[in-house]
Amino acid sequence: MRMYVFEQRQDRHSGLSKELRTAGLEAIFVTDEFFVTGIGQLLQQGHETSAILIGESEDMRRQIQVTRAAGCVNPIIVIRDFRNAQDTSELLNIGADDVIVSPIKGTELLSRTNSIIRRLYGHAGESVIVGELTAYFDGRDPVVSGSQIKLSKREYSVFQHLALNSNRVISKDAIYDAIYGTSIDQPFDKVIDVYICKLRKKFATASESGWQYIETVHGRGYKLSSPQSHSQIAS
CATH class of the missing domain: 3.40.50.2300 (Response regulator)
Incomplete structure (x- = not known):
């Protein structure tokens, strides 16, 4: 931060x-x-x-x-x-x-x-629950299906921004700016895609449903959502 x-x-x-x-x-x-x-x-x-x-x-x-x-x-x-x-x-x-x-x-x-x-962001408590996933806002790593998922510093930064905006679409540029901003050590522009991929793999492996929890909304960005909300939209 x-x-x-x-x-x-x-x-x-x-x-x-x-x-x-x-x-x-x-x-x-x-x-x-x-x-x-x-x-x-x-x-x-x-x-x-x-x-x-x-x-x-x-x-x-x-x-x-x-x-x-x-x-x-x-x-x-x-x-x-x-x-x-x-x-x-x-x-x-x-x-x-x-x-x-x-x-x-x-x-x-x-x-x-x-x-x-x-x-x-409208969160009164210390955490938000999205399906099997619990995201904490106090620095703790998330818990998925009862298991704590170890995240790197950058993975946590990306995830926290998605968690604060859970069920809302956030553009990749907005996530990038939130993590790196004016830093002189800005990495390549695909780095957010890399972290999203790593997060999805960790969540899908740990969750009982196999849900990866981070959706790609084509042309708009990413959204942290539960399998239940996705099925409701699909139906």
Whole structure:
């Protein structure tokens, strides 16, 4: 998961980056210009799961307001230096999703961000059940027909995006952007097909029905669905 971080105090970048990295979060440090010219990329399909982390500054209220005014629904989490109930209430009221006090822990930040994201996609609980498959939003690997399926980091990223959008068609480009985005290490454009193929094989092997759980909707993309929903459409 990518996290766009605004922290004007350069001496904090190293510690923040290290803490986020331990939780599997990719820290992308931005300047105030990001809230003028960079928000547009977050409005594109596939970028909704990227989070924004805003450090203590005089501009944080304006940054939150312009981000929300642009139509950005991405998680916004504010880091405060000290606890202040009145300021926290104000920040939440103008559009922040959460306010935490430093020093932060990467694992807690990841959990808070995941909680915001799953509610954004309409999932109140920690998991979603699709047929024989249970997908978790807290980092756990999925369970199929009672067996936990071990996924690689990239396989899990692809699968989580499909799970958040279960029973909805997601384009391959949207999945690609959600996983790789602006990374300088972008792989070949067929890599999503490769991961989808690996996921299908694992799910079909583990499921009692033999269902692969990821459908190809020709010309549109992929959809995580159960054999029951597929049979209903077919009939």
